Amino acid sequence: MKAYPVVLLVLITFFVISFVTNLLGPIFPALIESYQIGLLLAGFFPFAFFAAYGLMSIPAGLIAQQKGEKFVILLAFLLAAIGAIVFVLLPSFAMAMFALFTIGSAMALLQVAINPLLRRAGGEQHFAAFSVAAQLLFGAAATLSPIVYSSLVAHIQTGSELGQQLSLFTQPNKDWLIMYALFAVISIVMLLVTSFMTIPKEQQSSQTLRLSDSLALFKDKTVVLFFIAISCYVGLEQGIANSISVFLATYHGVDPMTQGTDVVSQFWLLLTIGCILGLALLKVMDAKLVLKLFSIGAACSLVFAIFGSKEIALIAFPASGFFLSIMWSVIFSLGLNSIVKGHSAVSGILCTGIVGGALASPIIGFIAELSGDLRISLLVLFIPLGFILSVSFWAKPLVKNHTIQLIKKREALD
Incomplete structure (x- = not known):
């Protein structure tokens, strides 16, 4: 099966994964300042995010095997949207742990689903090349994420017209929340786009x-x-x-x-x-x-x-x-x-x-x-x-x- 619209969807998904995954780096000092915590407690932010990979990747593979990659991708973007919205609305330390674990789980689901999907949609012989192209977009998103963050926060802090509108999605001393509000919007858009995509399931045996x-x-x-x-x-x-x-x-x-x-x-x-x-x-x-x-x-x-x-x-x-x-x-x-x-x-x-x-x-x-x-x-x-x-x-x-x-x-x- 070669389906280049599906390949494009997968490449965009890689971009989204990186945009979110590499967001913790630039906002890490702001998280410490916002919650008034030390490095030890602050270390639980990335831990909550990446621990989800260890817990969710194998179950994600099982779900993809039974339900198909499209189901997993839809579930992932739904979880990501919920996690981001919870983070924006209830940004306490405890809820931040829950939200980051939920978003991390979504990223694990996406990683597991889109790699075999990219292999199938682009052709097995072209998988290595398409995978490197995905890595290129992954790196581009990692470069773009802190730039977008600094730009949006600058608007909020200067009190511009755009900044006043953006501040509606943040709380005092938590300007960085705007990035998770943005990610909630991105997740919802990707959820809608994926729902309209035709993604054939991999041929499976009848054995569960x-x-x-x-x-x-x-x-x-x-x-x-x-x-x-x-x-x-x-x-x-x-x-x-x-x-x-x-x-x-x-x-x-x-x-x-x-x-x-x-x-x-x-x-x-x-x-x-x-x-x-x-x-x-x-x-x-x-x-x-x-x-x-x-x-x-x-x-x-x-x-x-x-x-x-x-x-x-x-x-x-x-x-x-x-x-x-x-x-x-x-x-x-x-x-x-x-x-x-x-x-x-x-x-x-x-x-x-x-x-x-x-x-x-x-x-x-x-x-x-x-x-x-x-x-x-x-x-x-x-x-x-x-x-x-x-x-x-x-x-x-x-x-x-x-x-x-x-x-x-x-x-x-x-």
């Missing part, structure tokens, strides 16, 4: 898939290996991103609030730009080879970032983001293309691996305190990176990514 059946997939060596690979990628990404500012301040005297923040922004920007090159390479090279080259590039960048001079580190850290750009997309596409059936259930298991990435930063901090050397602790990042590199050797996809033949072989005529 249960939770035990889904958990049984963990007995499949291939599924387990790709689950670990996804966990490794998220851990690697978060481990680098969360360590950049602290590392530069510790070893090179870089101000974490100014230049350090800029380097982190460059990391995400290059992660987005890298998708463009990755998208082009996937049209002319095998996905495993692209993953191998980018993994080696990431390893070299990390070595220079950790042991290089200040000038080298300022370049090498963002460069590592460039080489991380295609990893999620290629690993996910190789994983789904390596199994015969049950792609929605497997997608749920792979998305559960997202929550595993939360372990990277605590492990790095623990080793740093034991050794007294952040450089030594950052070496732990080469463990997940090494596993990702290994994927390029042992992965055996049943369907390879479609590539353009630059030199066509002359066919013999009978």
